[in-house]
Amino acid sequence: MPNPPAMPRIRSQHYGVLAGLLAALSMIGPFSIDAIFPGFDQIAGEFGVGAEAMQQTVSVYLLAYAGMSLFHGALSDAYGRKPVIVLGMFCYALASAGAAVAGSFTSLLVFRALQGLCAGAGIVVGRTVVRDRLEGAAAQRLLSRALMIFGIAPAIAPMIGAGLLGWDGWRGIFWFLAAFAVLLALACSLLLAESHPHHARTRLAPGPLLAGYRAIAADGRFWQLTISATVNFSALFLYIVSAPMIVRVHLGLGPDGFPWLFIPVVLGLVAGSWLSGRLAGRASVRTTVQLGYLAMLAACGWHLVLAYAMTTPRVPWTTLPLLLEGIGVQLAFPTLTLLLLDRFPQRRGSVSAVQATFSLLFNAGVAGLLSPLLSGSMSALAWGALGLTVIGALSWLRCESRMRRDPAQVPAFGIDAVPVSSEAVEPA
Numbered sequence: 001m002p003n004p005p006a007m008p009r010i011r012s013q014h015y016g017v018l019a020g021l022l023a024a025l026s027m028i029g030p031f032s033i034d035a036i037f038p039g040f041d042q043i044a045g046e047f048g049v050g051a052e053a054m055q056q057t058v059s060v061y062l063l064a065y066a067g068m069s070l071f072h073g074a075l076s077d078a079y080g081r082k083p084v085i086v087l088g089m090f091c092y093a094l095a096s097a098g099a100a101v102a103g104s105f106t107s108l109l110v111f112r113a114l115q116g117l118c119a120g121a122g123i124v125v126g127r128t129v130v131r132d133r134l135e136g137a138a139a140q141r142l143l144s145r146a147l148m149i150f151g152i153a154p155a156i157a158p159m160i161g162a163g164l165l166g167w168d169g170w171r172g173i174f175w176f177l178a179a180f181a182v183l184l185a186l187a188c189s190l191l192l193a194e195s196h197p198h199h200a201r202t203r204l205a206p207g208p209l210l211a212g213y214r215a216i217a218a219d220g221r222f223w224q225l226t227i228s229a230t231v232n233f234s235a236l237f238l239y240i241v242s243a244p245m246i247v248r249v250h251l252g253l254g255p256d257g258f259p260w261l262f263i264p265v266v267l268g269l270v271a272g273s274w275l276s277g278r279l280a281g282r283a284s285v286r287t288t289v290q291l292g293y294l295a296m297l298a299a300c301g302w303h304l305v306l307a308y309a310m311t312t313p314r315v316p317w318t319t320l321p322l323l324l325e326g327i328g329v330q331l332a333f334p335t336l337t338l339l340l341l342d343r344f345p346q347r348r349g350s351v352s353a354v355q356a357t358f359s360l361l362f363n364a365g366v367a368g369l370l371s372p373l374l375s376g377s378m379s380a381l382a383w384g385a386l387g388l389t390v391i392g393a394l395s396w397l398r399c400e401s402r403m404r405r406d407p408a409q410v411p412a413f414g415i416d417a418v419p420v421s422s423e424a425v426e427p428a
Helices: 015-034 037-047 051-079 081-100 105-133 136-150 153-191 206-217 220-241 243-250 259-279 285-309 321-341 345-374 378-405
Strands: 421-423
Touching (some): 015 105, 015 220, 037 051, 037 105, 037 243, 051 081, 051 105, 051 206, 081 105, 081 153, 105 153, 105 345, 153 259, 206 345, 220 243, 220 259, 220 285, 220 321, 220 378, 243 259, 243 378, 259 285, 285 321, 321 345, 321 378
């Protein structure tokens, strides 16, 4: 792998502010998906559509997000991280305002697609900023801290959505998303320092762009890490995207029942992020990722036992394994992400974009195909989550095995060595 360009030391950027901005950018994703769940019944009633059509409000968003993410990464490699993030958030706000005034279900889907086209500017590019600024354990800590803050989004999003139903119905949810994006764009414009210097930028032209993507696509270790990083979240995402069926049908709860599912998810994600940050500089890459997958496999087994032991799903027991699932996801994800970004140090934006595109396309399939197919029973969901987790674990084990055999494929800090801090931003 080529050596990355020297990272600029940006002493004025407050470490906590940077983590907060990155966390807020990551919140756009769960807010876009989870906040509208409580409004599903109102939207379906107003436009006269069924549950399967409503599920497409998630799939359309994810498909558009996936397609545009490829370009967000390349644009940030060519023009810098900050302009792409700020412009993307302003455009997301306009798309959200359009959804708020949609006069038909078709127009709502169009604006959901436009939301997806813009959302990746914050999430995909924001993640790249971490690796621009930091190395080793310092990067893992910052990413873990950002993900810990981000972890509250899946819980508060449906609660905010439910509260907004009393203000302006389901349209109020989209007005909230528009306002949130405007505030985030302004905050990034004022507080986020550019992390990708001019001398490190790549030319945005079809030839070099396609050559870069071909090099990434031809890299076997990239795909093993991408599958592992994607599928480890998809098992949890299967439950998140199936929340309307789980909460309303299986648990028999109303719109105010969504916290029973999302609070364990959030507690697990926050706890896993905190634990990942604590392990940074103390545990090896191999240990951290394997602990994450062990926790996820244990959670899947717990889901299966409960699904067959209880004739009627009930709270809190049915949703409690999601806490352990969230811990496992966030234990493994920061380390897998950093390994991915280091595959092509000079094209981190493009690497992040390709991984995000694959992840979103896969999760669009989870939302549009697997969830409708499996959400009819808790046992089917449990088997589906187990299958996804096993795929991710096997992909990681294969990648880890090849890293051991081929020294050229080992990250700079080693697969068994404990990564050390090498900071380009001084934490406050």
